[in-house]
Amino acid sequence: MKKLSCFFVLVILLYGNASIAQKKDPVVDGIVKEATENSQLEKLAHELMDVIGPRLVGTPQMQQANDWAVAKYKSWDISAKNEKWGEWRGWERGASHIDMVSPRVKSLEGMQLAWSPGTGNKAVVAEVVIVPDLADSVAFQKWLPTAKGKFVMISMNQPTGRPDYNWQEFATKESFDKMKKDRDALTEAWTKRIAKTGLNGRTLPVALEKAGAAGIVMSYWSKGFGANKIFGANTKKIPTIDISLEDYGLLYRLAESGHTPKISVRADAKDMGVVPTFNTIAEIKGTERPEEYVILSAHFDSWDGGTGATDNGTGTIVMMEAMRILKKMYPNPKRTILVGHWGSEEQGLNGSRAFVEDHPEIVKNIQALFNQDNGTGRVVNMSGQGFLNAYDYLGRWLSKVPEPIRTPIETRFPGAPGGGGSDFASFVAAGAPAFSLSSLNWSYGTYTWHTNRDTYDKIVFDDVRNNAILAAILAYQASEDPVKTSRDKSVLPLNSKGEPGVWPEIRKATRKGGID
Template structure:
């Protein structure tokens, strides 16, 4: 009898496990099938990255993206809302036009930095000067009045726009080491020169503005071919622009040779005052343990030098597509699946940290978190 019961129980357990495994495998197969055969990633990417574009916190485009995501989730039958976590400086980018107007005319490749005040419609025309060789803070203070009415160049003149790895690929070992050593030494000397002023790369900018500079000209090279990093301005009243490496180094050489180049800058941005800022939250409610949470996570905001595709459009779209597929294939999960599209991550994890502070009942019951913010390529961790 015991033997018969044992055999029967074993058969029952095997049968139950077999059915469970088959159901589990079927769900996985259906998820893969939906992802491979009916992917919405391309159209989602077009709508978010091409049509809406960059998502700088405080801009109309950021708000448009939040609203778009909520509408998209609801169209899939997923509950979603924008949750306000604070306020930010409202700002809208307009057209930036930068031209060299002396000693010859050339349109330059550059843009205004984020949250920077706009110029008048007539723009600003002024001579360019570069930071001098600084002996100490006293000598810098004596030089400082010379910036009045001029655009000040605050970035180092790069010896080349080619990345190190490209030099290494085509150069002899001796040539590569020589180039790299010279670049490293020049960078170190530049940083030490600014330090002797009594300021650092950031704090020197307000000092130049206070001294009467007409504007700030930067060139924050990414160390990649033809790409600069566009972040936020540190001036309150005067224009701050970033000029592409090749144009910037041309202007720098002209300043060094005493050509006294002049540029004309028009920046049509708008100050929108304080505006509310949000996280977009969507969820598929759990059926057995609705108060336990599996979190999908990706920051929604971006800088606005590009469309924000890599950082973090990729993560945003992956999480949206995952939610769409789960709702279609696995609509009744045991635990609640919640996705957070965080605002203002780039300025210090503001959206996600606010969510943590506002929702301890969720945070204390998290079972797993999947965050995506590593750009393109295969997810490896």
């Protein structure tokens, strides 16, 4: 009897193992194998970030990237096109050369802001002064004429160039606490100084420009070694430049101590007039339900302090790689798999909002949308975005993802609908089940998000490869699912005023940007 029992146990185990083997999905296995053994991520990243570079809306580089993506998809036998959604102020960055020429000579680390006017193919040499601390806006208006012909510093001088984590590691508690207290006091004093001009960060440069200043000098430190955030200029005729914390502090101290620093600035830039703006759209047509859509989503544009590597070059190449793999391993999906590379996300989700406006026939038939944006890290969070039954279908699809990729992902159901932040929110507002594949931090906010350090070398390709596998499997599962996803919305919690929560409203895209 013992031997007979052992025999039956063995048969059951063998049958069970055979059943497990039968349940293995050859498409999932193929996706993992292709992504692992034939990854194109490094090549795509090099071509996009190193060769083309940053992709500021309205620049030739953005248009070059759109055309590159279409050509790349077509080389994979995937239908692709650039779809115009609006117009923007055209601009092209040239070289920035910034040198201190008095009281000594030193090359400074800095660059002009996006859409900054150039210096007319010549260097401008002028004294550097600090925006003064005056009694009120009347006193400031009296001072303004003295800014004529000078570079005016409008940022606070940081008391330390060391990030807080560096202080925490090496400083005494008393020293760290004292630094933070002093910094808070300086920040409050600087805020009051600017407020007393009667202006703010946007209007102050304009007033200085009207007064005849030679240029605006600022430093937007990102609270990490060597990292500054680089956004757009508010001036139309004079250059606005951002200088590293270290060099800005040098100029500030020299000006404050009466040593009259002078700098030489040559900022080359081209005004390109009004240019068209595009989304790049590619698709693998569905065979059974072609009018239903699974969408892979990532914004294509970037700021141009670095090369837009982690915001959002990584999201872009994740979705391109996922589409390449799907075309090879799953060439005949049941539903149409569409990828959207959106323009002008950085100025307010404009490309994706325009797509929602222009394609209601697609939006109403979205099975699911997966968006990746926030950096190079592996995906560790997914929210149901307020869709009541998202736990059901997302849970089923995620169960097919290999355990090492699936296990670290925390899910929150039903979650709350995203009102902004990235392009999935454009679709959530329209009631479409759209989800953010949210990534591990990798010091994103400090070191790469909108900074001069957002470059190829910050990409963690092992994590990006995991994300490409995840996106491809989710798209495959969403396409295969025999059930159309539910769009039922959860009852939102009360807001801070005790009022019922409200679903985000659809917002219109800005179709003409940077144009007076």
